[in-house]
Amino acid sequence: MKRKTLFVLMALFVVASLVFAACQPKAEEAAPAEESAPAEEAAPAEEAAPAEEAAPAEEAAAFEPLVVSADCKNNKMKEIAAIDEMTVRFTMCKPDPAFLAKIAFTPFFIYPQEWIEANANEANKETLLSAPVGTGPYYIESWNRGDSIVFKRFDDYWGDAAKTQTLVFRWATEGAQRLLELQSGTVDYITKLSPDDYETVQNDDTLQFLPVPNPNIMYLAMTNTFEPWNDVNVRKAIAMGIDRQRIIDNFYPAGSEVASHFTPCSIPNGCTGESWYDFNLEEANRLLDEAGLERGEDGIRFKTAIYYRDVFRVYLPEPGLVAVEIQTQLKENLGIDADVVVMESGEFIAESTAGNLNGLYMLGWGADYLHVTNFLDFHFSRSNPQFGDPIPDIYEVLEEASTIADPAEAAPLYEKANNAIREFVPMVPIAHGAPADAARADVENAQPAVLGPPDLWTFVPGDRDTLVYLKAAEPISLYCADETDGESLDACKMVTEGLYKYNAAGDAVPTLATSCEANEDATVYTCYLREGVKFHDGSTLDANDVVRSWDASMNAASPYHIGNTGAFEYPSYLFDALMNQTDE
Amino acid sequence: MAVKKETFSNETQRDYRSNSLFFLTMRNLLKQRSAIVGGLILIILVLVAIFAPLIAPYDPEAVLIGVEDVKKRADPCIHLLGCPEDQPQHILGTDGNVRDVFSRIIFGTRVSLFIGFSTVGFAIVIGTFLGAVGGYTGGWLDNLIMRLMDVLLAFPSLLLAIAIVSFRGRGLQNALLAIAIVTIPVYARVVRGSVLSVKEQAYVAASRALGGGHLHILFGRILPNAIPPLIVQGTLGIATAILDAAALSFLGLGAQPPTPEWGTMLGSERNQVFTAPHLVFFPGLAIMITVLAFNLLGDGLRDAIDPRLKQ
Numbered sequence: 001m002k003r004k005t006l007f008v009l010m011a012l013f014v015v016a017s018l019v020f021a022a023c024q025p026k027a028e029e030a031a032p033a034e035e036s037a038p039a040e041e042a043a044p045a046e047e048a049a050p051a052e053e054a055a056p057a058e059e060a061a062a063f064e065p066l067v068v069s070a071d072c073k074n075n076k077m078k079e080i081a082a083i084d085e086m087t088v089r090f091t092m093c094k095p096d097p098a099f100l101a102k103i104a105f106t107p108f109f110i111y112p113q114e115w116i117e118a119n120a121n122e123a124n125k126e127t128l129l130s131a132p133v134g135t136g137p138y139y140i141e142s143w144n145r146g147d148s149i150v151f152k153r154f155d156d157y158w159g160d161a162a163k164t165q166t167l168v169f170r171w172a173t174e175g176a177q178r179l180l181e182l183q184s185g186t187v188d189y190i191t192k193l194s195p196d197d198y199e200t201v202q203n204d205d206t207l208q209f210l211p212v213p214n215p216n217i218m219y220l221a222m223t224n225t226f227e228p229w230n231d232v233n234v235r236k237a238i239a240m241g242i243d244r245q246r247i248i249d250n251f252y253p254a255g256s257e258v259a260s261h262f263t264p265c266s267i268p269n270g271c272t273g274e275s276w277y278d279f280n281l282e283e284a285n286r287l288l289d290e291a292g293l294e295r296g297e298d299g300i301r302f303k304t305a306i307y308y309r310d311v312f313r314v315y316l317p318e319p320g321l322v323a324v325e326i327q328t329q330l331k332e333n334l335g336i337d338a339d340v341v342v343m344e345s346g347e348f349i350a351e352s353t354a355g356n357l358n359g360l361y362m363l364g365w366g367a368d369y370l371h372v373t374n375f376l377d378f379h380f381s382r383s384n385p386q387f388g389d390p391i392p393d394i395y396e397v398l399e400e401a402s403t404i405a406d407p408a409e410a411a412p413l414y415e416k417a418n419n420a421i422r423e424f425v426p427m428v429p430i431a432h433g434a435p436a437d438a439a440r441a442d443v444e445n446a447q448p449a450v451l452g453p454p455d456l457w458t459f460v461p462g463d464r465d466t467l468v469y470l471k472a473a474e475p476i477s478l479y480c481a482d483e484t485d486g487e488s489l490d491a492c493k494m495v496t497e498g499l500y501k502y503n504a505a506g507d508a509v510p511t512l513a514t515s516c517e518a519n520e521d522a523t524v525y526t527c528y529l530r531e532g533v534k535f536h537d538g539s540t541l542d543a544n545d546v547v548r549s550w551d552a553s554m555n556a557a558s559p560y561h562i563g564n565t566g567a568f569e570y571p572s573y574l575f576d577a578l579m580n581q582t583d584e
Numbered sequence: 585m586a587v588k589k590e591t592f593s594n595e596t597q598r599d600y601r602s603n604s605l606f607f608l609t610m611r612n613l614l615k616q617r618s619a620i621v622g623g624l625i626l627i628i629l630v631l632v633a634i635f636a637p638l639i640a641p642y643d644p645e646a647v648l649i650g651v652e653d654v655k656k657r658a659d660p661c662i663h664l665l666g667c668p669e670d671q672p673q674h675i676l677g678t679d680g681n682v683r684d685v686f687s688r689i690i691f692g693t694r695v696s697l698f699i700g701f702s703t704v705g706f707a708i709v710i711g712t713f714l715g716a717v718g719g720y721t722g723g724w725l726d727n728l729i730m731r732l733m734d735v736l737l738a739f740p741s742l743l744l745a746i747a748i749v750s751f752r753g754r755g756l757q758n759a760l761l762a763i764a765i766v767t768i769p770v771y772a773r774v775v776r777g778s779v780l781s782v783k784e785q786a787y788v789a790a791s792r793a794l795g796g797g798h799l800h801i802l803f804g805r806i807l808p809n810a811i812p813p814l815i816v817q818g819t820l821g822i823a824t825a826i827l828d829a830a831a832l833s834f835l836g837l838g839a840q841p842p843t844p845e846w847g848t849m850l851g852s853e854r855n856q857v858f859t860a861p862h863l864v865f866f867p868g869l870a871i872m873i874t875v876l877a878f879n880l881l882g883d884g885l886r887d888a889i890d891p892r893l894k895q
Contacts, residue, residue: 176855196657196859250649250656250682310836320852321656321680324841328647328681340841341754 066113066547068555070579074383077575080550082543086529088499088513095522096575097405101369103516104500104508106452106480106489107570109134111496112535113548120552120560129477129564134496135512137162137457139536146474151494153457156534162457163445166466169491171474175312178470182207182438187470188461189439189446189454192312195253201438210437211255212448215264216315217375218364220326221427224388226358228302233287235425238360239277241284241334242326244430251322255434261418262429263375268407270372273418276429281333288334301335305359308341309348312472314435315364323362346476349484353569355385364433366486367451368570370506372414373402378573380421387426394420399576405522443467450506453490481553482563484570495536499527499546512541556581609812612888619884625877633694640687641673644844648672648682656682657853657860677862680853681842685863688844689870695845696874699760699829700822706764708818711771712807718772719779720802730776733769741766741824742831749837756845759838763828767821774817778810785809812889820882823875830871846871 065082072078072093079091090099102108112133119128130143135158138151151167170187172178175194179201181187193201193209201209222229222238229235244258263270288294293301306327308319316322323340330336338360343351352361368374378384382395394417401413437454439446442462448454453469461467476485480492499513510516516527533541552560553571557580561568572578613619632639648654652672660677661667676685718729736744741763748762782788783806791805832838833847834854841848846867853863 174855176858180858194855194859196856200859246649318680320841324681325647325649327842328645342836 063542063544066544066551068547068551068558068579070555070557073581074577075575075579075581076577077554077579080547080554082547083526085542086531088527088529088543088546090525090527092523092525092575095403095405097522098369098371098373098402099518099522099525100500100508100516101371101374102574104498104502104511105368105570105574106492106496106498107483107553107568108550109480109492109496109498110512110541110546110549111481111552112537112539113542113545114539115535115537116548116552116560120562122562125562128562129479132478132480132492132495133536134492135533135535135541136493136495136497138167138494140478140495141166143478149475149491154536158530158533160458163460164457164465164467167456167494168466168468169471169475169494170468171471171487173311173472175472178472179438181470182440185440187468188443188464189437189456189459189467190470191437191453192314192317192472193436193438194312195251195317197438198253198436201436206441208439208441208443208446210439210446210448212314212435212437213450214314214435214448215266215270215367215370215450216364216433216435217259217262217264217429218313218315218322218362218431218433219259219262219427219429221352221361221363221387222359222425223355223357223386224426225355226388228291228293229388231291232424233291234293235428236277237284237287237291237334238330239284239425239428240280240287242329242428242430243279243333244428245279246329247322247325248431251318251325252431253317253434253436257432257434259429259432262379262421262427263372263418264367264432267367267370267372267375269411269414270375271418272411272415274422276422284334295335299335300331300337303337303339305339305341305357306330307343307348307352307357307359307361308363309345310342311345313364314366315431315433316362317433317435319362326360326362345473353384353386355388362430367506369451369502369508373398373574376414376417376421377402380417380426381573381576383577384573391420391424391426393424394426403522447504449502449504451502452493456494477564479563481549481571482565482568499529512546555579609885609888613884616884616887618880619888622877622880622882622884625873626881629693629697629874629877632690633697636690636694640684640690642684642687644683644688644691645842646683648678648684654678654682656680657856657863658682659860660862676866677860679849679863680856683842685849685866688849689846689866691844692846692849692867692870693874695756695839695843696826696829696871699756699763700826700874700878703760703764703767703825703829704818704821706760707767707821708771708814710764711768712775712814714768715772715775715777716779716802716807716810719776720783720798720806726776729772733772736766736769739766742828745828745832746835746837749832754837754840756833756839756843759829759832762832763825766828767825770817770821771814774813775807775810778813779806782806782809816882816886816889819878819885823878823882826871826878827875 063085065084067079067081069079076092076094076096077090078093081089083089115133118124131140137154137157137159139154141150141152143149149169153162153165155161172181175192175197178190179197182190198209201207222235224230248256248258260275261271261273265271288301295301306323308323310319327338327340330338351357352363365375376398380390380394380398382390384390397413397417397420401410401417404410437448444460445458456467456469459467471487471490473487475488475491477483477488478491480489483489497511499511499516500508501511503509512530512533513527514530516525518525529541529543535541551558553568554575555561556578568578654672654674656678657680658674658678660675661671661673662675663669663673667673674684674686676689679685714729718726744766745762748765749758752758788801788805791801829838830847833845834851836851839845839848849867850864853860856863
């Protein structure tokens, strides 16, 4: 009987094996299809001829202008319409003087209409996230996960062609490793130099030391939906009880400064209003006593946690050390016993921005565009829960200010908003960092940008035809309409372009548009597209590409509204809310 | 006559003592130079751990910013070796948070020894119980226990420890529990093997014939004779436990700041391996010396206890 059972089992095993074997070819077929998709998308860029052949067919077809619209609720964007083949009109529910500065930002870059319609779905999501097609100076040849991204020069680029045939993005989380690779000549440019390495690079004739003029802020945040952070006096006590100068002096590179306001002063209206609280232990402890948080026998008032991610950022070069320093200061100065909790980067961002962290957390922000709305509106808007319940005294003033085009006219409102931030202390601004990059001495035109990555296509790496760019981390995805990850945005900028871009000074200047004209109250912008711009897939830029790209990112009801997380945070925050967004 | 009788009694007692397992082991152990070195290092480490507050010149968690004129990640400064007198003496330098590295390493000895002894102690108690019960009872219970142990052994120990810590949350306590759990099967196997061989001995049969109960036979007769290999395994296991704890702390899953733990010290300064190598060198050296001490002693004990290696 036992033997019979054994035979039956063996027979079943053989049948199962056969079934698996039969399925195997299908799986093999499917895998290369997914993997080769990026290459297929990239390939047409090399083959200019088929694209040219396709063009007459496109021209022959009658142009059917796309229009996307929404009712005015919380959203700012009302309608995006192709007026003719080369004209797009953006209509907003309320004035937006910072519109051009916003559309120069990577999440609003343009993809071919056909590419979005083919890939913005669950079946082709992998292609959507890993092989973007744009009009940029490079196209993606391959993304070798965990290792590198290889870009190739796009020969049909409408502007000045990239100086190098090949651009390679690599990444190394450790600053020491990045410097070592630069010193050994295996890479041409490294980002996020460790503060301790500044002197080494400055004293090395074979290297260039490159200060990065990116405005930024590091802050210590509290979520006001948890106790005791729901008490404004406790938050004020933290604001007064931390010696921020000591943090700058010991853990930030030269050139960094204590934050007097949330927004750096280099941005107009950034530091109107009163400066932040001075370090005042007596007052801080008095506030805590008043809040009923008296010291116990061991001198401790209460226990909490300091959350952070162990990732180098321009605003926080040594997060672990700063966390321990704040832990020390909280205990010594205020009698608050805080555990230091390091979290995985993605989880940290998700939890902190959702307002789920019960305790203090260290986060920061680097400017995406040089307008005060990029700092204040993103963080303190009515739709952002990262500090807990949004504070009406702050966001109502910001909403009013954001409709005024003239900075001088808006100044009193931003003064009011900055004072409200100081009064309600949703977070404690700590530092404006002074980051730096480094490059090999023979790399010409190596110049960090005020905003985003440098214009790598203008770099000439000696007599080499490959430029190797070493970053701190691997991009998460390359469909940047739905990305907030800086590493992803940097990579996207090599491949895709927007209607506008930031120049070296950080000002928005036309790119795929030749110009955009605003009406009197800045509620309607009409943009005229550049003629003869080709995408990497050979198609030609027209107004429908712009509308479909914005539809996919900005319109929550669009069938193409699919991305990495589906949150589309930048489109949502920068335009108050998505179009056709449901209340939930 | 009475004097003679007393002399005889003392000699007999001395002979008996000198032939006991403990004295035989100690005699054999003292013949091995490596074991002596391991033992001496261990004694020093224990003394350092006990008298840490007297040896360490600073509080290991004290940040010296504003207290002394000393820089972050300062190089070692020893006045006797030419370091300027006006500079505060930090014989192993300071770390990224401007704390005295020497004091942190001294106090780190306490943490590491505590980790080693507590995890192995816990694992031995549980492992011994499971191995003894399995080996003595045999049958389905033995099968169940040992298959469970096999499952635990099938995972790389550090990976399993990481999984346990990830599940229970980071922190020293959970790291200790994780390390203890992953080492239980080793002791369970050793004890089971010993029990299987000892339970067939004549004196166990005699005890059974005299009406001894199962508990009495297992814990009174068999286990005491199964302990020697456990001591060897435990000594070697402490070294592994210290290494595993350091690895977990290095990964940020073990001891949390500001606890002065060697693995944490290594992990927090790993980025400075080229700019401030002393910050990774000295904690690494401390781990190496401690692990070496336990390994040398463990090897020596094995040689001393195992009759097959006596010659």
